[in-house]
Amino acid sequence: MTAIPPLLPRHTPPDAAAKDFRGNKLFRHMTSNEIEALSPSVEMLRYGKGEMIVQRHDQDGGIYLLLDGALLANQYAKSGREVGYRRIAPGGYFGEIAAIDGQPRSANIVAIEDVRIARVPQTLARRLFETSPNFMRALLEDMAGLTRSLTDRLFELTAVSVACRVDIELLRMATAAGGDGVTAVINPCPTHAELAALLGSQREPVTRELNRLAGLNIVRQTGRTLQVLDVPALTAEIERIGGEV
Incomplete structure (x- = not known):
């Protein structure tokens, strides 16, 4: 896969996918009322196959929830070799690390199919960090799972x-x-x-x-x-x- 410069996202109509984000696993411990209160702030986006949603070193700190399609987290060496970190399937999400520490993105995220995405802005994500124990519980569980998965992959790569x-x-x-x-x-x-x-x-x-x-x-x-x-x-x-x- 060749590196592709980031393109402007295509926004969906406000009500086209308004309910889809509510089923994302990031909200699994939150009440329906808590999730519903997020709706006015969540942005719905579409990207085509091959488009780059975020690029390594980008400063954007939002959290992106995948509704449809498939994504690949990757990075390119100076030689051009692609290193893939993980595939992201519907119901998954990315961007939580940059939202937590405020640092630039650590990987590219590329659409390997046409995708629909819901974006939780950084300001909303940080408010949830501070006010929602149920949100943080899911986030910490998933980060523990990701750490275990990457540990397994590192072992497999070397052994x-x-x-x-x-x-x-x-x-x-x-x-x-x-x-x-x-x-x-x-x-x-x-x-x-x-x-x-x-x-x-x-x-x-x-x-x-x-x-x-x-x-x-x-x-x-x-x-x-x-x-x-x-x-x-x-x-x-x-x-x-x-x-x-």
Whole structure:
């Protein structure tokens, strides 16, 4: 993915997505009245695939809630190599770190599909920090979860093979997609290049491992849909090649 300069966001009509932000997990411990009181201050935005929502070093301190689509948090080395930190799915959010410490953004956030976003301005976020224990409870829980996730990814990057990292990431996505515990459908599945950026690898080893799993009848990919045909077999394969589940 090539770095793209930030573009002006397209605002949705005031009532087009007015209720969607209320279901974001950031508000899960707040009462309906508390959430409703936020409505006049929350800004609704749209971005197209490939647009950059925020750029590393930006000073904006708002918190962004993803309503539809998918986002990638990434950074580019001077060589042009892309490093992906995490994908953000609907119901997720970003920007809380800059809202807390007032420092510039630490990563780019790029739309990898068309997206709708609700923006909580920095002034509102800081007021919630000071006045809403329920808001802060959710935020602290999520930051603890993110820290654990990034710790796991750092370990995987340094201790297991690319093939194993691909398998672990597929299992994460299959678990997030739900299902019956035996099969799962990941749609849309990240491209091989996007997976490589997330896993600290190149596209070719990712493609080789996906082809190997397909040959074992563990996965099947059709376009942007990836079916995990045998979740227990994928789990066993991770353990066989040196990973932990």
